[in-house]
Amino acid sequence: MSRVLEVENLRVTFPGADGRRVAAVDGVSFGLSRGETLALVGESGCGKSLTALSLLRLVPTPGRIEPESRIRLGDADVLGLEGAALRAIRGRRIGMIFQDPMTSLDPVFRVGDQIAEGILAHFPVSKREARERAITLLRDVGIPDPSARADAFPHQLSGGMRQRVMIAIALAAEPEILVADEPTTALDVTVQAQILEVLDGLRTARGMAVLLITHDLGIVAGRADRVAVMYAGQIVEEAPTAGLFARPSHPYTQGLFESIPRLTGPVERLRPIPGTVPSATAWPSGCRFRPRCPHAFEPCGREPPVHEVAPDQRMRCWLESEKGDLRSEK
Amino acid sequence: MGLTELPGSLIAGLWRQPSARAALVTLGIITAMAIAGPPFLPDPAAQPDVVGQALLPPGAGHPFGTDQLSRDVLARVVGGARISLAVAGLAVLVSVTIGAGVGLVAGYLGGAVDAALMRLVEAALAIPRLFILLLLLAVWDHIPLAALILILGTTGWFGTSRLVRGEVLRLRHEAFVTGAEALGARRARVMFRHLLPNTTGPLLVAATLGVGDVILLEAGLSFLGLGIQPPRPSWGGMIFDAKAVLVTAPWTSIFPGLAILATVLAVNVLGDALSGAVDPRKS
Numbered sequence: 001m002s003r004v005l006e007v008e009n010l011r012v013t014f015p016g017a018d019g020r021r022v023a024a025v026d027g028v029s030f031g032l033s034r035g036e037t038l039a040l041v042g043e044s045g046c047g048k049s050l051t052a053l054s055l056l057r058l059v060p061t062p063g064r065i066e067p068e069s070r071i072r073l074g075d076a077d078v079l080g081l082e083g084a085a086l087r088a089i090r091g092r093r094i095g096m097i098f099q100d101p102m103t104s105l106d107p108v109f110r111v112g113d114q115i116a117e118g119i120l121a122h123f124p125v126s127k128r129e130a131r132e133r134a135i136t137l138l139r140d141v142g143i144p145d146p147s148a149r150a151d152a153f154p155h156q157l158s159g160g161m162r163q164r165v166m167i168a169i170a171l172a173a174e175p176e177i178l179v180a181d182e183p184t185t186a187l188d189v190t191v192q193a194q195i196l197e198v199l200d201g202l203r204t205a206r207g208m209a210v211l212l213i214t215h216d217l218g219i220v221a222g223r224a225d226r227v228a229v230m231y232a233g234q235i236v237e238e239a240p241t242a243g244l245f246a247r248p249s250h251p252y253t254q255g256l257f258e259s260i261p262r263l264t265g266p267v268e269r270l271r272p273i274p275g276t277v278p279s280a281t282a283w284p285s286g287c288r289f290r291p292r293c294p295h296a297f298e299p300c301g302r303e304p305p306v307h308e309v310a311p312d313q314r315m316r317c318w319l320e321s322e323k324g325d326l327r328s329e330k
Numbered sequence: 331m332g333l334t335e336l337p338g339s340l341i342a343g344l345w346r347q348p349s350a351r352a353a354l355v356t357l358g359i360i361t362a363m364a365i366a367g368p369p370f371l372p373d374p375a376a377q378p379d380v381v382g383q384a385l386l387p388p389g390a391g392h393p394f395g396t397d398q399l400s401r402d403v404l405a406r407v408v409g410g411a412r413i414s415l416a417v418a419g420l421a422v423l424v425s426v427t428i429g430a431g432v433g434l435v436a437g438y439l440g441g442a443v444d445a446a447l448m449r450l451v452e453a454a455l456a457i458p459r460l461f462i463l464l465l466l467l468a469v470w471d472h473i474p475l476a477a478l479i480l481i482l483g484t485t486g487w488f489g490t491s492r493l494v495r496g497e498v499l500r501l502r503h504e505a506f507v508t509g510a511e512a513l514g515a516r517r518a519r520v521m522f523r524h525l526l527p528n529t530t531g532p533l534l535v536a537a538t539l540g541v542g543d544v545i546l547l548e549a550g551l552s553f554l555g556l557g558i559q560p561p562r563p564s565w566g567g568m569i570f571d572a573k574a575v576l577v578t579a580p581w582t583s584i585f586p587g588l589a590i591l592a593t594v595l596a597v598n599v600l601g602d603a604l605s606g607a608v609d610p611r612k613s
Binding site for chain 2: 053061087092096122
């Protein structure tokens with residue numbers, strides 16, 4: 001498998017109240033191979049969207065990507081690029097789908113023109129040609145009567161249609177990596193399934209790598225090859241999807257699974273994780289999940305090690321024991 | 331914002347409000363007269379060499395009467411409308427263009443550029459516009475019309491730039507702007523293709539209200555003899571000329587005064603209605 005994207009020790013900081021910079025993303029590392037889907041899962045505020053924006057260097061001011069971070073896109077060093085070289089990556093090599101299709105489309109532009117914008121920015125084609133391609137893209141994402149819809153304004157389309165347009169825009173310059181930041185959060189469940197279907201089909205057809213950002217483990221199952229679980233700016237567990245669902249290791253991952261209702265098996269009370277994600281200014285020292293963790297013990301006050309708990313499954317936790325013991329405890 | 335249906339639905343929306351409809355009709359009549367009127371009226375600058383024709387009250391031959399120099403007041407009011415509207419329109423075009431440009435750049439680029447531009451604007455706003463104008467015009471004896479327009483335009487954009495900057499600050503972290511950046515769009519493209527069209531609403535309101543301001547300013551300056559130079563007719567200049575006969579021949583000042591009042595009132599009512607029409611929260 002060839003790595004198309006390699007993120008190492010990504011740190012994104014914001015100025016804090018006392019003048020020191022606070023890291024909202026703190027040492028995130030992951031890789032993405034061609035044709036692979038990696039799901040980045042976590043609660044709101046854990047830094048997953050910032051991680052996505054960092055890939056395109058779109059971290060909003062006054063945020064900053066710290067110099068010790070590394071983002072390699074093929075053989076390009078994303079953090080060393082400026083100006084035209086940076087724009088050449090945006091859209092062309094990494095396409096991005098945003099969360100809210102209601103606000104992510106420019107209200108005063110016809111959707112066909114918005115798709116064509118991405119094509120014209122990266123390919124030396126005529127406007128007519130760009131429009132043709134835009135219509136083809138609209139067809140690819142499953143929009144009926146695409147040539148008529150290309151002339152529609154965003155407010156004339158439904159939420160699902162708009163999200164399809166968003167996907168078409170992200171695909172306009174044929175990127176090798178697609179970053180989907182909560183692509184279905186704003187949509188109702190039936191439409192969610194359709195959109196995920198479209199994404200899956202396109203990934204297979206184009207051999208793209210997909211970084212799927214979500215808070216919904218239900219979306220992850222059956223769609224992602226690997227899952228990285230984020231908590232408070234760090235990846236706390238990373239595993240192949242099947243492995244993670246079979247043996248969630250980190251207490252936070254376990255908490256996420258226990259807070260989802262199940263259709264099979266005995267009916268149990270849901271166990272929500274107590275408390276909420278603290279804000280980046282108030283992350284505890286040592287293990288950041290410690291205050292909410294049912295297994296917290298003495299060493300957790302120190303920075304937890306990242307260690308392998310199963311083949312290709314790593315977690316950031318002091319608990320060394322096999323998963324069996326933990327489950328028997330509850 | 332409904333700007334996608336401009337201008338049809340916007341005008342339809344205005345038409346439904348009685349006050350805006352009255353304003354539109356008033357401005358329509360004044361503009362139509364300014365454009366089409368002069369060929370049917372006596373030359374506003376002509377001074378018939380008939381002593382008996384001076385200061386005639388409104389009557390059959392001269393519906394608005396005549397002034398001290400026997401000139402037809404109606405012809406001069408219409409001629410003044412032509413000048414006043416043209417000056418106001420062009421000056422506002424200048425100020426809106428500069429204001430939008432400065433506001434876009436300051437709001438989108440932010441940082442030091444923003445700080446520098448906004449401090450400059452604040453400094454300029456701290457000095458009354460009339461004062462700046464008087465200063466500039468005092469050094470110029472007979473100011474050419476083009477220079478007057480330019481001066482009125484370049485002193486009127488400060489507020490507009492702040493307005494546009496505010497809008498841009500609101501819009502610049504909207505997902506669709508980030509989206510355009512994520513597609514590799516250039517900064518100029520983001521500014522002029524994505525941000526500018528989304529500020530059209532407030533800009534339109536500012537421009538409309540700006541027209542009223544400039545008409546008043548120009549009238550004031552012309553009244554002081556610093557604006558439009560005789561024999562070119564102007565509303566402010568007519569009132570100035572009529573000062574000596576204010577009591578004996580009131581028509582010489584009342585009609586240009588009414589013209590100023592009607593135009594500025596209509597423009598302001600229209601601007602008010604527009605700000606409601608482009609802002610969905612007010613409707």
